[in-house]
Amino acid sequence: MDGRRVMAGAVGLGFALACAGCAGGPLTQRERTTLGGAALGAGAGAIIGEAAGHRPGQGALIGGGIGVLGGALLGDQLEGQRRADEQRADEIESQEREIRRQRGEIDELRRRAGDGGGTDDRDGGRYNPEDSGY
Numbered sequence: 001m002d003g004r005r006v007m008a009g010a011v012g013l014g015f016a017l018a019c020a021g022c023a024g025g026p027l028t029q030r031e032r033t034t035l036g037g038a039a040l041g042a043g044a045g046a047i048i049g050e051a052a053g054h055r056p057g058q059g060a061l062i063g064g065g066i067g068v069l070g071g072a073l074l075g076d077q078l079e080g081q082r083r084a085d086e087q088r089a090d091e092i093e094s095q096e097r098e099i100r101r102q103r104g105e106i107d108e109l110r111r112r113a114g115d116g117g118g119t120d121d122r123d124g125g126r127y128n129p130e131d132s133g134y
Contacts (some may be wrong), residue, residue: 039064040071042064
């Protein structure tokens with residue numbers, strides 16, 4: 001009976017923590033993997049504790065604690081990777097804007113020079129030494 005109380009307390013505590021975590025808005029990747037790690041660890045700990053002839057509640061608490069640590073570490077790595085991906089995407093977008101700006105500037109310079117903007121150039125206006133006549 002004592003193991004059931006411990007297990008019920010652990011489940012109740014986990015539920016309360018999950019509800020409290022949800023109150024602040026959507027869960028981050030780290031929070032989701034932490035909760036998942038806690039659940040998997042508690043389940044595995046209870047099963048191992050029961051199979052080893054010990055109290056499943058204690059196994060659930062120990063496994064849950066280990067699962068929280070593992071889930072938090074994994075979630076932190078995934079969150080860091082997501083942030084790095086977002087930063088790279090922002091850099092690429094910024095570089096593409098700069099390329100479009102420079103292309104517009106080149107077109108404007110061609111129009112001013114009377115080149116016609118290179119609209120009939122098959123190579124997109126790039127320099128070709130064979131066209132120089134030398």
